Amino acid sequence: MTMSTAIEQVVHEAEKQLTDGTWDLVANDSALVRETATALAGAIGPADIHQALPRIERLAALREAIAALAMTIARTHGHLAWFLAQCASHLTPVLHWRALDAPKKSSHLDG
Template sequence: MNTQPAHRLRARLVAQQRASAAARYAAAVDMRGEIENLTREAEEQIREGVWEVGAADRVLAGKTASELTAVIHPPDVQQKMAPIDRLEHLREALAALAIALARVHGPMAWFLAAASTALTPVLHWRALPADGGRAFGAIEPTAAQYADAEQAVRRIRDTLARITTA
């Protein structure tokens, strides 16, 4: 039997949600750095012959790079967009990576999975106000976080485009 008053339980729950949101915020801060390390490793593996890119990988890389280009525009265009549209485009980029991941195995799958994982903080973002602060732990990202995530997607796109000629 729980002896704590309901208001204390609610306060503790709210504190836990805020701590969880703060952790997601911290994780989102260096998305671009994580992607930079990942893409550098992929390019190094290709250059050293560790990852032998096959024809199917090249085709998938090209298709996915095109899909990312369609949803993430140059920085000056993205910055003029409403937050809800920026978030929609980032979610579409994640969806494109997930669909590509479902169609491949081996190093390309590992690369796409790691790229998707690095972008997962986007899944905890919201662009709309939350009634009563209840948003399942979703946070409103800053303009810098949007820019960081969008630049990370551009870096992934650029690496996929280079894979098409590997």
């Protein structure tokens, strides 16, 4: 399952909880969601600009997005914390990608 598919499933579950009344988004949650959305937009930026960036810069932006989610999770509880934690957990492979060594380039001098 791709990250995008996993996040879509979490969003679908959250929408279901909001629709059936299991999750009642209170005013404090709404304000925190707006703050988080602003932070995420600042970290990632517009899609066309983000996609034009080199991979390492896109990776750095995704890491900033995870940090924004973590900061929000630390400030809330309940359904909102569950939702954001699920999103962040599906993005955690991003944290490992940069930790991996770059593949070695082969050259005719190797050997």
